Amino acid sequence: MKPGMKVLDIGCGVGGPMRNIVKATGGHVTGITINEYQVGRCKKLNKEAGVADLTETLQGNFMDVSKVFKANTFDGAYAIEAACHASNTAALYKEIFQVLKPGALFSSYEWLRTSKYDKNNKIHVDVVDGIAEGNALPEVRTIEECIAAAKEAGFEVQYTFDRATTGGVPWQAAMKSARRAAYLTHILTGVLEFIRFAPKGTQAVHTMLLKAAVNLxxxxxxxxxSPMYLIVMRKPTA
Ligand SMILES: C[S@@+](CC[C@H](N)C(=O)[O-])C[C@H]1O[C@@H](n2cnc3c(N)ncnc32)[C@H](O)[C@@H]1O
Known part of the structure; x- marks a missing residue:
């Protein structure tokens, strides 16, 4: 990415990656998220970080980006831990394909089942179901399904890499060390709900998040x- 380039952030959240990317490259990032609260927060943080001119944040469904943006608009696109929420990966990738210029790259950090997953192993099935339920995902797809979706959308797959397999401290280590704090928060949400300081259902939401954490x-x-399977794909030039 270079100054003058326009890139799309699919499922931008409150824009942490967006701010780092525009600061590092001088390019422009347009983020889309379905969550209105995140849009307001993202804009505020972008302004505070001095990158308001290099960013734009919109509320919308990433399954409809071809309706939001004109065809062949962006010089690139990326999705970080967001495409896992798509109702259908190929349908999402097809949408992104349309708004990219020919030759542009789309990089997606995906949440995927690896080849070690055994559908006949009840523990594996329960863990992956727990990840899906706790994170409100429609399903957890396999690496092969995701690569097939990229090809079905018309992309050329350039590069794949499972960042979770590179050794060093495992990605889940940080979650383990935060477990005690998570249980304390769980008790606290119950107390706050009981005294009616927190709205009804607060602890139920935390239960869901704990389930996600334990199964992750x-x-x-x-x-x-893997929550960090990178797929880099290119829209063909012709
Ligand atoms: C785990 S967060 C990742 C946020 C951001 N990419 C990051 O790395 O900080 C997933 C994001 O996807 C967004 N999202 C989920 N489904 C969406 C949809 N159908 N359309 C647009 N955004 C969606 C959520 O609102 C959230 O911002």
Whole structure:
């Protein structure tokens, strides 16, 4: 990415990656997220970081980006831990394909099942179901399904890399060390809900998040799940 380039951030959240990317490159990033609160927060943080001119944040469904932007608009696109929320990976990739210029790259950091996942192993099935339920994902797809989706959308797959397999401190280690704080937060949410300081359902939401955390850790330990499988694909020039 270079100054003058326009890149799309699919599922931008509150824009942490967006701010780092525009600061490092001088390019322009347009982010889209379905969550209105995130849009306001992202804009505020971008302004505070002095990158308001290099960013734009929109509320919308990434499954409809071809309706939001004209065809062949962007010099590139990326999705970080967001495409896992798509109702259908190929449908999302097809949308992104349309708004990219010919020759542009799309990089996606995906949440995927690895080849170690065994559909006949009940532990594997329960862990992956727990990841999906706890993170409100429609399903957890396999690496092969994701690569097939990229090809179905018309992309040339340039590069794939599982960052979770590069050794060093496993990605799930940080979650393990935060476990005690997570249980304390769980008790606190119950107390705050009981005294009606927090709205009804607060602890139920935390229960869901705890389920996600516990199963993510297990998925990492078993090596059946990666939250950082990078797929880089290119829209053909002709
Ligand atoms: C785990 S967060 C990742 C946020 C950001 N990419 C980051 O790395 O900080 C997933 C994001 O995808 C967004 N998202 C989920 N489904 C979406 C949809 N259908 N359309 C647009 N955004 C969506 C969520 O609102 C959230 O911002």
């Amino acid at each position: 850790e297990k998925g990492g330990d078993l090596g059946i799940f």
